[in-house]
Amino acid sequence: MRGPVAVRRVVHTGAVIAEHALTWSPRHPTDLLQTIGALRRGGGDPTYHRDERGAVWRTTRTDEGVATLRYTQPASDELRCEGWGPGARSGVASAPELLGERDDPGDFEPGIRLLDDAHRRNPGLRIPRTGRVFEALAPAILEQKVITLQAHDSWRRLVWRFGDAAPGPTPRKMRVAPSPERWASIPTWEWHTAGVDPRRARTIVNAARYAARLEEAVAMSPSDAAARLTLMPGVGAWTAAEVAQRALGDADALSVGDYHLSNYLGHALWGRDMTDDEMLVAMAPWAGHRYRVVRLLGAAGVRGRPRRGPRMSFVDHRAI
Template sequence: MTWSPRHPTDLVQTVGSLRRGPADPTYLRDASGAVWRTTRTDEGVATLRFTQPAADELRCEGWGPGARAAVATAPDVLGERDDPATFAPRIGLLDDAHRRNPGLRIPRTGRVFESLVPAILEQKVISVQAHDSWRTLVWRFGEEAPGPTPRRMRVTPSPSRWASIPTWEWHKAGVDPRRARTIANAARYASRLEEAAGMSTTDAAARLTLMPGVGAWTAAEVAQRAFGDADALSVGDYHLSNYVGHALWGRDMTDDEMLEAMTPWAGHRYRVVRLLEAAGVRGRPRRGPRMSFVDHRAI
């Protein structure tokens, strides 16, 4: 499939937010600049190769039994539904970030459970630890990626496979029993969770947070990727309120203060965060406490 996006689109900036760590087995950027990504569809597993031959041209190729269905979603994955037209930067810092990153779009995969699992793994632990757990579990229980991938890749396990992972395997991957139970339970209701992709943002959040262990932060992380929600702010994040507070106002903030201060950008609050990050804007000076690494394998 080849198409011209309706808004300026930068392939790597847009799809890069779907990568879970630098060694994610489901994501690869090759030497030519092409992005390879694996996924699951209702028709089976698939490998996708995204390229950008020209600034106004995007292309997607697919392999595997789910290739047809996966390729059909490629425009959404590269932000076709994301409409920045109503975004008003309002301040010079954001205006500059928006002008320098015109092709940053919010992707929409439509795959809810696929986004939920890594979000649960990232609950209450540092990113490097969560990414290590994701990498370990996908390599151990996922499927070999179809197609001529530049190097070996994996497809994330099916919901039934996630639900059947033994306790000791979670332990070896550094995942505590609470997060393991949350994933296994969500896997049993995966088909109901997938229905959230067709709901309003409010109803989708309600459906997700019905799951034990899935709160507002996790639901927002899913909305950012599965629903392409440009307003999904990860409230409850260990660093976010202080990052945004210092980036935009030069001080620490609580979640409530951040929510109030972000009111002028309602509808685009996640976009604001993405733009700040893309522009390399620094947040809070690194002098406060950091979340510590907890090795659950030693517990």
């Protein structure tokens, strides 16, 4: 297999001219949509769009500036990224890592038939690694203690209101998530309008002020990265794991404290309810790949605990 080709400037793609582009063959089988889909924050995410041709458009903020990136899979063993904007060069150069180039499932042992089947049927599922810590942290904080739909609604509102216009020929209007400085300057009433309670708002604002220190977690070990993240008031083990899964490419980051996860895994793998402590003991055989197990079960459509009670309710903080 050939490795990544050199980043090229000004690349024609039909009627579209990309400012930077990269084509490569990944080390491991990689399914573009299964891998990058973990980065989307709901169907209306202003930073993510899949067009009618199957290409994924995603915006990001690099050290060099904002960028719009277009990811495609021309062949089963070939991936391509094209970029526009001031941050396009570095965004395109980091595309292989974002699409799981560092993710090595070589020592993953499913151990049971259910996981073996899921792994065999989803050979291209990789764990992404964006390398952008605060970019993953802000939406993870919004998802604390509320239903996912509510968090995604808040994310959409805030990104549209305070983000930057996406550069390049996006197929629909898109936005780049706000910079840490912009997150830190959002007025109290705007958080309220977006349905974000004061505790989550304070957590994001405080973390934004230390964003540069948080970005250092990219070069740390998983345990040191988690320690750095959880130094922030309001950022616990669950939030740190959600960040590690996306920004750090951590295939072991298990979202302990999740409202549903322990019972989902308990029923999917062992047919019973579980506490978080029981889940941690039961997942020990897959140490190093516990998040991979969660992703594989989801990709295989494995059902968890039968629903017996009401869903978590939508809490409208704008009415409080």
